Amino acid sequence: MSKLRNSRILRTSSAGVFQRLVQLLSSLITLPVALHSLGVAGFGVWGAATSLAWLSGLLTLGFGSALITLIPRGLAAGQTAENRGYVTAALQGSTMLAAILLLGGLAARLTGVPVPRGPFLVACVALILNIPLCVSFELWLALQKGHMAALWSTVQTLLGLAFIVLGAFVGAGVTFMVAAIYGAMLLGNAGSLAHVLYLHHHVRPYRQLSSAALRIVLGQGGLLFAVTITTSCATAFDNVMALAWLGPAAAAQMAVAMRVCITATGMVGAVTQPFWPSFADAFAANDQAWARRMLKAGTATVLVLSISGSGLIVAFGAPVLRWWLHQDLHLSTALLWSMAAWITGMTLTYVPGSLLNAALKLKSQILLLSVTAVAGFGLKFLAAHLFGITGILLVTPLLWFALVVPIYLWLAWRTVTRPD
Numbered sequence: 001m002s003k004l005r006n007s008r009i010l011r012t013s014s015a016g017v018f019q020r021l022v023q024l025l026s027s028l029i030t031l032p033v034a035l036h037s038l039g040v041a042g043f044g045v046w047g048a049a050t051s052l053a054w055l056s057g058l059l060t061l062g063f064g065s066a067l068i069t070l071i072p073r074g075l076a077a078g079q080t081a082e083n084r085g086y087v088t089a090a091l092q093g094s095t096m097l098a099a100i101l102l103l104g105g106l107a108a109r110l111t112g113v114p115v116p117r118g119p120f121l122v123a124c125v126a127l128i129l130n131i132p133l134c135v136s137f138e139l140w141l142a143l144q145k146g147h148m149a150a151l152w153s154t155v156q157t158l159l160g161l162a163f164i165v166l167g168a169f170v171g172a173g174v175t176f177m178v179a180a181i182y183g184a185m186l187l188g189n190a191g192s193l194a195h196v197l198y199l200h201h202h203v204r205p206y207r208q209l210s211s212a213a214l215r216i217v218l219g220q221g222g223l224l225f226a227v228t229i230t231t232s233c234a235t236a237f238d239n240v241m242a243l244a245w246l247g248p249a250a251a252a253q254m255a256v257a258m259r260v261c262i263t264a265t266g267m268v269g270a271v272t273q274p275f276w277p278s279f280a281d282a283f284a285a286n287d288q289a290w291a292r293r294m295l296k297a298g299t300a301t302v303l304v305l306s307i308s309g310s311g312l313i314v315a316f317g318a319p320v321l322r323w324w325l326h327q328d329l330h331l332s333t334a335l336l337w338s339m340a341a342w343i344t345g346m347t348l349t350y351v352p353g354s355l356l357n358a359a360l361k362l363k364s365q366i367l368l369l370s371v372t373a374v375a376g377f378g379l380k381f382l383a384a385h386l387f388g389i390t391g392i393l394l395v396t397p398l399l400w401f402a403l404v405v406p407i408y409l410w411l412a413w414r415t416v417t418r419p420d
Contacts, residue, residue, distance in 0.1 A: 002290045005281060009274045012146035016270025019150040019157070024263050026161040031259060034177055035252070037168040044248035047255025049119040049178045051239040053185060056130050058232050061097060062221030063090040064138035065228065069220065069280045069358055071142035071203070076284040080202050085213030087139065088205035090221075093214060094132040101128045119178040126182030133186065136193035143200060144281070146274050149192065156188025223362040230369030234376050234396050235346070241392055245384045253331060254389045256321065257339055261393075264309050264343045268302055272350040279358035291355065292416045298351035299409070306347045310340030334387075338394040345400035352412035359415050368407055372399045 035043045067090055074083040105124070140149035163180030166172075197204050239258055243251035275298055282291045317336045356365055376395050383391025 002282075002287065005278045005290065008144045009278055012141075012144070012150070012274035013271045015147035015150035016273060017267065019154045020263070020267040020270045022154050023157045023266065026157045027259060027263060030161055030164050031256065033164055033168045037171070038174055038177060040252050041248040042174045044243060044251035044255060045119060046174050046177050047259075048239045048243045048251055049123045049174075050181045051236070051255065051258060052120075052123045052127065053181060055232065055236055056127055056134050056185065058225070058228050058236075059097075059101075059127055059131050060094055060134060060221075060225070062223070062225030062228065063094040063097075063217060064135040064221075065224040065357075066090065066217045066221035067135070067138050067142040068276050069142075069360065070216070071139070072144065072277045072280040073284045075143075076281060082213070083203055084206055085210045086217055087203045088209055089214040089217040090135050090139075091132055091205050092209050093217065094135055098128050098131040101131075119175050122175060122179045123182060126179075126186060130182075130186055130189055133189035133193055136189055136196050139196050139203065140192070141273065142277055143196070143203070144274065144277050146277075148196070150270070152188050152192035152195070155191065156184050159187055160184035220360065223360075223366065224357065226366045227357070227362055227369065230366060230373050233373040234369070234399070238380075238392055238396075241380060241384065242389050245381070246388060250389050253335070254392070257331065257335060257389065257393060260313065260317070260321075261339050261342050261346075264306075264313070265346050267309070268305050268343075268347040269350060271305065272298060272302060272347075272354060275351055276354040276358055279355045283359055288416050295351060295355055295412055295416060298354075299348070302347050302350055303344075306344040310343050313343070314340050332390060335390045335393065338390050338397070341397035341401075342393055345397035345405060348405045349400070349408045352408040355412045355415060356408070361411060361415055364411055365408075368404060372404055375399060 034046055038046055067086060070086045071083055074080075074086070102125075105128070136152070137149045140146055140152075160181050163184055164177060167177045167180050239251060239254050242254035275294065279291055279294070282288075282294075314333075314336050317339070318331060318333070321331060353365070356362070376399055379395045379399075380392045383395050387394070
């Protein structure tokens with residue numbers, strides 16, 4: 001069984017790395033095209049609006065994330081009916097949530113309550129519509145077929161690239177260019193969801209929702225949502241902060257820096273994402289020895305990958321970015337070092353975090369990440385006025401290295417050496 005887990009991890013990781021490479025090559029085209037089409041100010045707004053796409057998983061309230069632990073355990077126990085109930089709860093619950101948010105937004109607009117407009121309105125509507133659709137990614141991963149999720153993510157990336165190039169060709173404005181990114185996201189996730197349900201009849205949803213299944217999904221999903229939201233609050237709003245506190249030019253710099261950081265961490269995340277369902281399967285089989293080996297091997301692999309990638313950014317980032325964008329956004333050496341620290345700090349929690357999620361050790365994560373997020377907001381405000389965007393970007397890795405990484409590693413090791 002351990003060999004099967006290892007092969008699944010290797011297959012999914014390889015497919016995920018391929019998808020991230022396609023995403024990277026796409027970004028090499030997308031960002032300079034958007035910059036030259038929209039100008040620095042428009043590009044800053046585009047960067048801030050599209051950066052909210054990383055909230056897509058956050059808005060599901062953990063409906064999909066709960067499946068990554070529940071489905072592998074159900075498969076190990078042969079609980080087909082229970083698994084279909086969980087999928088039903090995730091899809092119907094997320095659909096009801098999207099409907100409530102859309103109706104709430106419409107009511108707010110009709111009653112004169114200020115709502116986002118233009119590019120940010122497009123982003124908000126698309127994020128809401130995507131809530132039930134993005135469950136497909138977690139469902140593929142829960143079935144330990146993450147390579148199929150990577151395939152559909154590749155389709156999404158290529159669609160986004162095609163729409164951006166089209167928008168630049170016709171001289172479209174910021175709103176269309178934002179819609180290009182979110183439209184690709186919706187089409188890709190819709191295709192992915194239809195595909196997984198067509199192929200895997202044993203997880204197709206029932207017509208009737210089970211209240212028991214909904215309680216289980218909401219219970220685990222709610223805690224996972226809290227983990228996700230506290231993590232996201234530490235990073236997701238850096239573009240918006242730069243725009244609000246330092247202006248469009250700084251937001252343009254932050255958009256490039258964050259895109260590089262997210263691309264790099266996403267590459268490492270592609271390697272580690274199959275660990276979560278595999279750890280859940282190992283715990284269901286009471287295979288603590290395999291979990292210990294993978295915790296050590298996975299963390300060591302992440303450390304090597306993150307340091308290697310970060311070193312390349314520091315050494316060659318400035319000239320490569322100038323060549324890439326065909327424009328000098330004056331990214332300082334200090335900013336490049338901050339990007340390197342950001343990448344390394346964030347990725348070191350990926351493997352122990354996957355283990356803790358699979359073992360349902362969630363409350364300690366929530367407490368730790370909440371404290372870190374609250375501290376980060378205040379420190380970023382001070383750092384922005386003292387050090388500019390470098391200060392905003394550097395706050396997160398400093399907190400991660402000081403608190404989050406060592407505590408995560410300690411909690412994960414205690415879980416596999418002293419299981420409850």
